[in-house]
Amino acid sequence: MKFSAGEFICLEGDLSSSLYIVKSGTLYGTNTKGNPAKPKIFEAGSVIGVSSLLENAPWEYTLRAQEDCEIEVVNRENLDKTLESSPTWLNSIISFLIKRNHVSEENKRKSDLVQALPSLLYVFSGLLKERTDNAVSITLLAERLALMNGTQEEEVRRLLRKLQDLKVLKIQGDTAQVQSRELIPLLYETLRFRALEHKVSPNILSMTDQMMLSVFIKLSQRSKDPLRNGLSAISTADLKAETKNSMHGVTLTTRTMAALVENKILEPSTTLDFHAPIDQVEFFFGDFDRIMDLLELNRIFPLLDKKLVE
Amino acid sequence: MTTGDSRKTIIPPVRITVKAGFVVFSHNDPERKIVILEKGGLRAVDSSVTPKKELFRMRPGDLVGVAALLEGESFRYDLEATEISDITIVSEDCMESELKNMPLWLLACVRELSGQNRQRRENMRKPRMENSLKSLAEFSRFLKKEKPYPVESLIQEYCWQTRVPVAAAKEDLKALCRRKFLELQKQDDTLCVVAHDPELLKLFVDYLDTQDQGKPWEPLRLSLNQKKALVTLSTIKASEVKDAPSWLAMFQKKGIDLTVADWIYMLGQGFFTEKDESHFSPVPEKVQYFLLALRYEINLRGVL
Numbered sequence: 001m002k003f004s005a006g007e008f009i010c011l012e013g014d015l016s017s018s019l020y021i022v023k024s025g026t027l028y029g030t031n032t033k034g035n036p037a038k039p040k041i042f043e044a045g046s047v048i049g050v051s052s053l054l055e056n057a058p059w060e061y062t063l064r065a066q067e068d069c070e071i072e073v074v075n076r077e078n079l080d081k082t083l084e085s086s087p088t089w090l091n092s093i094i095s096f097l098i099k100r101n102h103v104s105e106e107n108k109r110k111s112d113l114v115q116a117l118p119s120l121l122y123v124f125s126g127l128l129k130e131r132t133d134n135a136v137s138i139t140l141l142a143e144r145l146a147l148m149n150g151t152q153e154e155e156v157r158r159l160l161r162k163l164q165d166l167k168v169l170k171i172q173g174d175t176a177q178v179q180s181r182e183l184i185p186l187l188y189e190t191l192r193f194r195a196l197e198h199k200v201s202p203n204i205l206s207m208t209d210q211m212m213l214s215v216f217i218k219l220s221q222r223s224k225d226p227l228r229n230g231l232s233a234i235s236t237a238d239l240k241a242e243t244k245n246s247m248h249g250v251t252l253t254t255r256t257m258a259a260l261v262e263n264k265i266l267e268p269s270t271t272l273d274f275h276a277p278i279d280q281v282e283f284f285f286g287d288f289d290r291i292m293d294l295l296e297l298n299r300i301f302p303l304l305d306k307k308l309v310e
Numbered sequence: 311m312t313t314g315d316s317r318k319t320i321i322p323p324v325r326i327t328v329k330a331g332f333v334v335f336s337h338n339d340p341e342r343k344i345v346i347l348e349k350g351g352l353r354a355v356d357s358s359v360t361p362k363k364e365l366f367r368m369r370p371g372d373l374v375g376v377a378a379l380l381e382g383e384s385f386r387y388d389l390e391a392t393e394i395s396d397i398t399i400v401s402e403d404c405m406e407s408e409l410k411n412m413p414l415w416l417l418a419c420v421r422e423l424s425g426q427n428r429q430r431r432e433n434m435r436k437p438r439m440e441n442s443l444k445s446l447a448e449f450s451r452f453l454k455k456e457k458p459y460p461v462e463s464l465i466q467e468y469c470w471q472t473r474v475p476v477a478a479a480k481e482d483l484k485a486l487c488r489r490k491f492l493e494l495q496k497q498d499d500t501l502c503v504v505a506h507d508p509e510l511l512k513l514f515v516d517y518l519d520t521q522d523q524g525k526p527w528e529p530l531r532l533s534l535n536q537k538k539a540l541v542t543l544s545t546i547k548a549s550e551v552k553d554a555p556s557w558l559a560m561f562q563k564k565g566i567d568l569t570v571a572d573w574i575y576m577l578g579q580g581f582f583t584e585k586d587e588s589h590f591s592p593v594p595e596k597v598q599y600f601l602l603a604l605r606y607e608i609n610l611r612g613v614l
Contacts, residue, residue, distance in 0.1 A: 020546040021415055037524035038440075047418040050426075054419065074415045082416055089323055089346055089373075089398055096373055097423035104430045111434050119471045126452030147515055150438030156487060195470050196463075298313050 001071050003188045009063040009071065017076040019053040025069020033152065036073070053079055054098060112155060114308050118195070119149040120159050121188035126251030127179055135175040162307050166300050182293045190301060202263055203297055209259055210298050213291050215242045216266065220288055233269075233285035236278055254278045265291065321407040324399040334397060343401050344375040350395025354387040367392070379405055380424045398455055403514075437473045443484070444518040445472055446482040450492060450503075451511035458495055458502035473492075489609045490512070511550040517610045528579055529603030536576065538566045540600055543581060543592045551591045556581075 003009055003025075010016060012031045024098040028039040029048070040043055040061065042048055051057035083091055123144050127136045138160065142153040152207060160176050163169050168187065178184060186203060193201035205213070220232040236252075251255070254274055260266040261284075268281040273310045325348070328334060334345055334352060345352070353367040365387050368374065370565075375563035377383040379402060391397075409417055438447045449468050452458060465479050483503065486492045491511050494505045505511065520527040532540065539561050552560065554573055561568045568576075576582065581597055601608065 019415060019419065021418070037522065047415065047422055050419045050422040054423075072415070079416075082413055086412070087323070087408065089344075089400055090412075092371070092373055093344065093376060093400075094420065094423070095418065096376055097427070100376070101423060101430075103429050104427045108430045108434055112438065115438075115471075115473070122449075122452065122471060144448060146439075147519060148439070148445050150440075150445075187475055192467060192470070196466055215426075 001073055003065040003071065004067050005065055005067045007065045009065065010057055010059050012062045014059040015056060016059065017052060018049060019074040020048045023070040023072055023073040026066040027063050027069060028066050029063050031061050048207065099175045110309050113159060116149060116151040116155055117159055117308060118153065118188060118191050119145055119177060120156060121184050123148060125185040125188055128184065134181055135177045138174050138176055166303060166307060168300060180289065180293050182289065183296055186293055186297050190297060203294060204301060205294065205298050206259065208256065210295060211247055212260060213295055215239065215246050216286065217291060217295065218242065227288055230287050230289055231285050232288040233283045235283045236281050239284065254276055257284065265294065319407055320411060321404045323404050325396065326399065327394065328391045330391050330393050332391045334391065335385065336388045337385045339385065342375065342378045343399050344373055344379050344451065345389060346354065346373040346398040347371065348396040348398055351392040352389055352395060353392050354389050357388045381428055421474065435473065441518060441522055442474045442478055443482045443485055444515055446479060447486060447511045447515045447518065449484050449485065450505055451508045451515065453505045453508055455508055456504060456506060458497050458504050461501045461503050464503060479528050488611055491609065509602065510606055513606065514610055529600045530607060535566055535568055537570055537604060539568055539576065540597060542566065543597045544601055546592055548592055551589050553584050553588045557590065
C-alpha cells in the first residue's frame with residue numbers, strides 16, 4: 001500500500017489485527033502516553049503492530065506518513081495460513097513468547113508502581129508543605145511526579161487509591177486529603193530508612209511499645225486536662241492502672257517504658273533511672289499528634305508491601 | 311533431499327524419550343537449545359548447591375530455553391527428567407533452518423516479541439524519565455531553604471527514587487550548581503548542598519519542560535513594554551480593581567504604551583484575574599513568577 005506524506009495510516013486504539021512493514025519512506029507514531037514533541041520514527045525495515053497481529057491488541061500508535069511511503073500489510077489470514085504450514089513447535093514458541101511478554105509486562109507494571117511510591121510520598125509531602133490546608137491536587141501531583149520520575153497519571157491515581165484503602169488519605173474529586181500532615185512524610189522517611197540504611201526504621205515500634213502508646217492515647221483522650229503546646233501528660237499511677245486493664249494484667253515497669261523514653265517518644269517528668277521502680281517518675285508526657293501518627297504508621301506499614309502488589 | 315538452496319533445507323527437531331533422572335541439559339552445556347516437554351515430567355534444579363535445589367517443574371506442553379536460543383542468555387540451571395518423558399529438542403541449527411524458511415515478517419515478529427521482553431527487563435533497571443537534569447531540579451525544589459544536605463546521602467536518596475545512575479546524578483547536581491540554583495558548601499568534613507531559593511528550581515523545571523515539549527517559555531518571550539508593565543504591576547496591590555481601558559490608561563500614564571494585543575496576552579498569561587464583569591485585579595504570584603524568571607534568565611538558559 002502506498003501513502004502520501006501527511007496521510008494517516010491508522011489511529012491509536014484501532015483493532016485492525018494487522019502488521020505493517022515499512023518498505024520505503026518514514027512514518028511517525030504518536031500516542032497519548034508519549035511526548036507529542038518526540039514522536040516515534042519508523043523507517044524502512046521497521047515492523048509495526050506485532051501485538052495487533054498476534055493478539056488482536058489495539059494499535060499502540062497513531063501512524064502518519066512523514067514522507068511518501070510504501071507499506072506491506074500482513075493480516076490475520078496471512079498469519080493463520082503461515083502458522084498452519086509451520087511445525088507445531090514454532091507455534092508453541094510464539095505462544096510462549098507472547099505469554100512471557102504478558103508476564104514481563106505485569107512485572108514491569110508492578111515494579112513501576114512499587115518504585116513510584118516513595119516519589120509520590122516525597123512530592124506529596126513537598127506540595128503539602130506549600131499549602132496551609134491538608135489537600136493536594138491530584139492533577140498537580142501527577143504533573144510533578146511525571147517531571148521527576150516519569151510516573152504516569154494513571155499510576156498516581158492507582159497508588160492514591162491504594163493509600164486511600166489503607167486510610168492514609170481520602171480522595172475527593174481532584175484532591176487527596178490527609179487528616180494528619182505528618183503521616184505521609186513519616187511514611188516516606190520510614191521507607192527511605194529501610195531502603196537506604198537496610199535496617200528497620202526507629203519509627204517501627206515493637207508490639208509492647210505500640211500497646212503502651214495506645215494506652216497513653218486512651219488516657220489522654222479521657223483526660224479533661226487540655227493539651228499544652230500539643231503535649232499530653234499522664235500520671236504514672238494512671239498508666240499503671242490502665243496498662244493492667246488494657247494489656248491483660250501486664251505490670252508497668254521502668255523496662256516497659258525504656259524504649260519509648262530512649263526514642264524520645266515519651267518523656268519522663270524526671271530523669272529515668274532504668275534500675276529504679278517506675279514510681280520514681282510522677283508522670284510521662286509526649287506529643288499527642290506525633291504519637292497518633294506513629295501508631296497510624298505502625299498500623300499501615302506492615303500492610304503496605306502487600307497492598308502495593310495486589 | 312538437499313536442493314543446494316540453504317533456504318529450503320530444514321533440519322527437523324530431535325524427539326527423544328528419556329528415563330527418570332536423565333539430565334536433558336546442564337547449565338554448563340555450551341550447546342543452546344529449546345526443550346519442549348511432550349509427555350512426562352521435567353524439573354529444573356540448581357546443582358551448584360548441595361543438596362540440589364529444585365527451582366520449578368515442567369508439565370507437558372511447557373518449554374524452556376527460548377531466552378538461551380533466541381537471546382543468547384546462559385542457562386542458569388540443569389534440567390532433569392522426573393519420570394519417563396517424551397521431549398522435543400530444537401537445536402540452534404534446527405531453529406536457524408526453520409527461521410530461514412519463515413516469511414520475513416514472521417521472523418520480524420519473533421524477533422520483536424523476543425526484543426520486547428528484553429527491553430522491558432532492561433527498562434525495569436533504567437530511569438523512567440528522559441531528562442534527568444529536570445528530574446533532579448524537581449527533586450531539589452522540595453529541599454528546605456538554606457538547609458545543608460550532605461551530597462552523598464542526597465544523591466543516594468534521589469537515585470533510589472528515580473533509578474538515575476549515581477554518576478549521572480552527580481553531573482546533574484554540578485549543572486544545577488553551575489547555574490547557581492544550588493550551592494556546594496563544606497560543613498565540617500562533609501560536602502553539603504544548599505538551596506538558597508527552591509522557587510528558582512521550580513522555575514527551571516518549568517523552563518526545561520517547555521523546552522522538552524518544543525514550546526517557547528512565555529516568561530522569556532515578553533516584549534520590552536510587557537516587561538515594563540510587569541515591573542509596574544509588581545508595585546500595585548492585589549486589591550486594585552479596574553476595567554481594561556483604565557489599566558491601559560494607567561500604563562500609558564507611566565509611559566508604557568500597551569496595545570490591546572498586549573493586554574489580551576497579559577490576560578492570557580494570568581497576570582490579572584477577573585473580579586466581576588470587565589473588572590480586573592493583578593495576580594501577585596504570577597507577576598512574581600515572571601519577574602523571577604526575567605531576573606534569572608541567564609541562569610535558566612545556562613549561559614553564565
